[in-house]
Amino acid sequence: MTPEVERLERLAERLRAVEPYMPPPGAKIRGWNLVLAAVEQSTRARSRVHPVRRLVLATVAAAALLVVGAVAASADSLPDSVFYPLKGVLENARGALTFGASDQLAFHLELANTRMTEAQAMFARHRVDLADQALSALDDQLNDAALVIQAEKESDPAVGAAMENRLRQAISTHDAQLAGLQAQVTNPTAVNAIMQARDRAAQALQTAGKPANGKGNSSPSPNGQGSGPANSPHPTPKH
Amino acid sequence: MRPLGKAASDDDRPLIERVRKGDQDAVRALYERYFDRIYNYVYARLGRAEDAEDLAIDTMTRSLTRLDLFQDQGVAFSSWVYRIAHNATIDHYRRQGRVKLVSLEHAPALQSADPSELAVEQLSNQDLHTAIRDLTDEQQQVLILRFFQDLTAAQVASIMGKTVGAVQALQHRALGSLERALQGRAVN
Numbered sequence: 001m002t003p004e005v006e007r008l009e010r011l012a013e014r015l016r017a018v019e020p021y022m023p024p025p026g027a028k029i030r031g032w033n034l035v036l037a038a039v040e041q042s043t044r045a046r047s048r049v050h051p052v053r054r055l056v057l058a059t060v061a062a063a064a065l066l067v068v069g070a071v072a073a074s075a076d077s078l079p080d081s082v083f084y085p086l087k088g089v090l091e092n093a094r095g096a097l098t099f100g101a102s103d104q105l106a107f108h109l110e111l112a113n114t115r116m117t118e119a120q121a122m123f124a125r126h127r128v129d130l131a132d133q134a135l136s137a138l139d140d141q142l143n144d145a146a147l148v149i150q151a152e153k154e155s156d157p158a159v160g161a162a163m164e165n166r167l168r169q170a171i172s173t174h175d176a177q178l179a180g181l182q183a184q185v186t187n188p189t190a191v192n193a194i195m196q197a198r199d200r201a202a203q204a205l206q207t208a209g210k211p212a213n214g215k216g217n218s219s220p221s222p223n224g225q226g227s228g229p230a231n232s233p234h235p236t237p238k239h
Numbered sequence: 240m241r242p243l244g245k246a247a248s249d250d251d252r253p254l255i256e257r258v259r260k261g262d263q264d265a266v267r268a269l270y271e272r273y274f275d276r277i278y279n280y281v282y283a284r285l286g287r288a289e290d291a292e293d294l295a296i297d298t299m300t301r302s303l304t305r306l307d308l309f310q311d312q313g314v315a316f317s318s319w320v321y322r323i324a325h326n327a328t329i330d331h332y333r334r335q336g337r338v339k340l341v342s343l344e345h346a347p348a349l350q351s352a353d354p355s356e357l358a359v360e361q362l363s364n365q366d367l368h369t370a371i372r373d374l375t376d377e378q379q380q381v382l383i384l385r386f387f388q389d390l391t392a393a394q395v396a397s398i399m400g401k402t403v404g405a406v407q408a409l410q411h412r413a414l415g416s417l418e419r420a421l422q423g424r425a426v427n
Contacts, residue, residue: 007359008414014359015386018367023278023292031296032270035303039258039266042304 078121079130101152105163108145109170112138116174119197123185132193135178139200142171146208153211164208171201251316259306266303273317274299276388277324283383284328286372294331298324318397325380325398362421370420378413385410 001009023031074083074090091111098107115138122131145167153160175198182194251272257265277298282291302309302320309319371379377399384395385406396406 010359020279021282027292038300
């Protein structure tokens with residue numbers, strides 16, 4: 001250790017030995033009273049703001065929860081649910097974001113399946129009016145799918161044919177399901193609605209098979225007298 | 240010998256959380272933990288009991304009512320409190336027109352004095368305090384924090400916003416300057 005370092009170390013030790021200045025007791029008490037008053041004032045000032053902030057936060061949180069809950073609830077909602085209109089909005093939004101013939105076909109077929117499920121549920125709840133609406137919507141989806149196929153056939157006949165085959169299989173499945181429903185229901189209105197739905201599905205398949213300039217003949221035939229798929233004859237309604 | 244209580248550390252956090260929740264006992268605990276230290280620090284810097292009392296109270300008030308600002312500082316609460324005390328001291332100096340801008344290291348050396356003849360043990364506390372107050376701001380800060388407040392070099396580095404190495408070098412220079420200042424007083 002050099003002499004300089006030794007001297008400085010002694011000086012440091014001397015500094016460590018210096019008695020600290022302590023505040024007089026009165027100063028500490030006075031300080032505490034002032035600090036406490038300032039802290040209380042600060043707390044009051046914050047609490048005056050808090051109710052407003054809390055209200056805003058609570059409102060935002062409630063709105064967010066409501067939206068998320070409504071979206072979640074609407075996903076599986078049925079036509080007799082208050083959330084059902086939201087389901088339609090979300091489906092339209094999805095449709096607007098679906099590009100490409102194959103994806104659009106898949107989208108329409110998926111919605112057709114959804115409408116079929118809804119129709120079955122409404123028949124089970126004896127809501128024939130809502131079931132009829134679901135079936136109409138089902139056929140709208142099938143018709144939209146047919147129009148997509150028509151357009152695709154013009155640009156790529158091979159792909160269009162494959163897509164037509166997918167539509168045919170879907171309609172066949174739906175027709176089997178509708179036939180099963182038709183066998184279960186006894187209400188004439190319900191039977192009529194099912195028959196019309198099967199007719200319109202068959203016409204959608206015909207639309208898909210026609211060239212694009214031949215479209216427009218997709219309106220349902222009255223009273224279930226339209227031409228259905230060859231492999232899905234309409235059964236006679238029960239009376 | 241050192242009735243200043245525990246050295247500043249990171250275990251203030253539980254108390255700080257309680258203060259934020261409005262716990263008055265936690266406010267009191269932090270006040271008790273730091274008031275004496277801050278008073279001692281400010282007194283060592285200013286040398287006047289009345290000023291030290293006012294600045295210590297002001298420092299504690301700012302520390303305990305602005306904890307929302309502390310959250311964003313990224314340093315220990317103790318470092319934050321000392322920084323507030325330091326800034327309050329600098330503001331006080333400015334108001335009094337006593338800002339020291341020239342380091343004693345750069346002042347003319349006292350060639351006539353022989354440092355080895357300085358009888359350190361015989362120096363009074365008052366001599367030491369008075370001589371320290373003649374040093375530069377940073378030198379005063381490092382000596383007071385290291386030797387009067389018993390803080391580690393790392394804690395001082397955090398307070399002063401320097402590296403530990405820089406604090407150690409500053410401490411060495413400060414002791415040298417203090418030695419020369421004391422020697423100069425002895426000669427005069």
